[in-house]
Amino acid sequence: MTREPRAVVLKGVRKRFGDVTAVADVDLEIRPGELMVLVGPSGCGKSTLLRLIAGLEERDAGEVWIGDRCMDEVAPGGRDVAMVFQSYALYPHMTVAENLGFGLRVRGAGTPAIEGRVREVADVLGLRGLLSRRPGQLSGGQQQRVALGRAMVRDPGVFLFDEPLSNLDAALRLQTRDEIAALHRRLGTTMIFVTHDQVEALSLGQRVAVMDRGRVQQVGTPAEVYERPANLFVAGFVGSPPMNRLHLVRGRDGRLAGGPFVFPGPLDHREATLGVRPEDLTLAVVTRPGPGPQPDSVGMSGGAHSSAEFTATSLRVESLGSEQRVHLDGPGEAAWVARAPSALRVAAGDRVEVAVVWERTHLFGPDGSRIGAASRPGGASPP
């Protein structure tokens, strides 16, 4: 049933709505059979990009290629794509079977063929018993399956998903996410999945394209995007809680300094931003305020007994069960968040020593783009 998957290539695609540029000169290649996730905040142009691929919007410039054909003059119906919408877009006046068969019906397929294919897809999605119901009689999850089935029925070369999980509750969202991943593994079809949820993006995508203000900021595997964010936006958008930042300024001695850190070396930038993910901080409790019991031994998180880079006060501790998030009042003017194992006994008001895993830090230039990892800073900054 499944066919040769199609590649989707965007070349300099641009779309404006009045004065607003929704999509700005996007170049993107989605490989055949790939599950690509477009992720970004609201209004970043990811849905518009998807609609441009589907042909629901007229592009202002650039080319959209699907497979080996340029889609400039091809109507949406002729692009061999199927789309699943956030609101599912099921037709309320049709039964589930009619909804599923609609795409085939408007293409003039015969009734037996439609019925056979609808039954096939309904079996795959477990919709067999619901075929004669109307969408209004289905639960949210069932409607979502029907929407998925409506896309599958036509056996398209490319699947387009426009935030299909946003209307589901949390548990159902996780389950459906897995099902879509499984579906992709089984069908092997090219899929483009739009979401604003970075967790969803990282867990589902084979590759992830992070978008902001109409531009693709970074394309890469989830690991690449997480571990080597191309710029400050990606660094801040991907990961929860977001990456800690510290503003660094070049001092008179030519060294970059910020808070307790002074970085040696010949850096060409006047300013930079240091980024450290919360899990790359290691905490040790040193003193506890008030007359209560002091920590009998210095509690360390992470286990390594490395020398601390700075000390700070924990302002607030959020316990998530498997871990805790400790909000700190440092370094310097910044307020960082650290992830600590739940075994660490830390409370609000504790004085903690913070160690940094320097190999995993990030340094961004004044334009926000990544320079590389920060090396261990030299001695304390001169008074």
Place this chain on the structure above:
Amino acid sequence: MRGAGAARVIPLVAAGAAAAAGVLILVVAADAPSRAREHATREEARAAASLYELPGVTEADVLSLLGGRARIMAPEAGGAGPGAHAYRAGALEPAAWIAVEPRDEGSRWPWAPSVLALLGALCMAAWAAGRRRSPPPPRFPAAPAFLCAAMFALVAVTAQQWARGELEAISTSRLAGGLRAAEIAGAAGADPEAAARVAGLPWASGAALGEPDRIWTMPREVGAAIAADPRLRSAPRSTVAAGGAIYHRGTVALRRGPAVRAETAADTLHLVFLGYEETTSPAVALIASSLGCVLLVSLVLFLLPLAARPRALSRTLAAWGFLTPAAALLLLFTFGPLLFSLWISLHDWRLVDPAHPFLGLANYRALLGDGAWWSAVRNTGVFTLHVPLAMAVALSLALLTRESRRAVRWARLALFLPSITSVVAIAVIWKWLLNDGYGLANRVLGAIGLGPVAWLSSPDIALVSLMVIGVWMVVGYQMVVFQAGLAAIPRVWYDAATVDGAGPWQRFRHITLPGLRHTLFFVLVTSVIGSFQVFGLVYVMTEGGPLGATDVAVYHIYREAWEFLRFGNAAAMSWILFGVVFAATWLHFRFLERRGAHA
């Protein structure tokens, strides 16, 4: 538990109240014939006395008139006759005292209504005894109230029928008596005025002599009897016809001078029946009193279970207090007139005639064979065909103006203008546009070499012209409603269909039309109802003409009521129209309900 007890008491109270009201109705109904009988006896005595006073009339004549039920007594004995009614002979000099025994026709007590009332009361009691469920929530006791109302109505109608039969019998006997009196008076050589006086004619007092063209009404059956009477058939001025026509112009039989003799006097004898007409229709009082009973009983039934719970009672009373002004207005100005028109439709009701005899469903029956009415109905039906056409145009316009640009907004405004313009203004302007001679339409046609069209003066074209104007009038409103309907269809459905490969027609067919189905249905029903009620256009532009080609139902009703003053017929027509419109509306709501369950 107290609530449950009260709930069980309700139907018993209702049954008692129903029985009491039924008896009340019967008493009221029985009273009317007995009063009429008394009245007739009095009139007979008076006629006999006048007769006796005339020269040449003998005692035997008087006795023959009264069929042996009279005794001529000494003046001293007047009024004291055992079991008799003694009367002084009206305005005449008392030539004699005449006592007339009341007619002994045997009292036909209305058994059927009595049995019905009793049965109904028994049914309610049985229902009360057989009911074994928990006390109902304190809401209006619809079922008992409905039962009461139905039973009262049944009893009232039966009682009315019975009373009517009695009254007819009395009036027939009075016809015979009057006829004989006039004959005797004529034979004795009395002048017509005296004869009329003897016959108890209303203008004997001279009050009606100046109005020879007054139209008097009498029951159809009596009219037919008069028409069948050979003595009356030959009467020159009688316009009484058998069968349908039931009025008679009381012309100047008595103004022809003293030479006129009995046969001419007999010409006016139909007026004898006025006595009957005045006593007819106790049903108004019956129905009104039974409705009052129903209201009172239901109110008591409603408040009874609440009495155990003072808080609920006070809340309910307060709520009804707030509701009363609005409810009173509604009753007075909506339901009142509605019921009154239903009442009128059951009677032979003319504005010029004080008598409104009850006809039952005869008005409706007569409508079945009324060609003019059916022609008006057909014209209304044909006119209504403009609705689908207008809807097609409006839907096209709505689709065209879907993307709202400035020019389109102006077009929309222009198209909507007719909907907020006075129908009369529209009609006057169109009448001018379509004038045969100087109308703009024919001028334009003439300018391009086409012959003048008789837009409004040809029976074949006039209705079509009105339909075109009808389209023009409603299209703007319909378009705006369609636009609202279109705006409510989610864009994403179109997106999904587009990606699925549906073309513009398929999107229209599978998305737009189903998405608009409620709107379409709403517009269809409201427009059809509006089209059933078309009046202003016809009234101003064609007055139903030419040759009745544009005589539509409402205009027909209007003419029947306000030109021919036949309110009974007009009310019956109105109720037929109401039935049709109501059915359409009911279907509409049923449809919406059913659909609402799905969507």
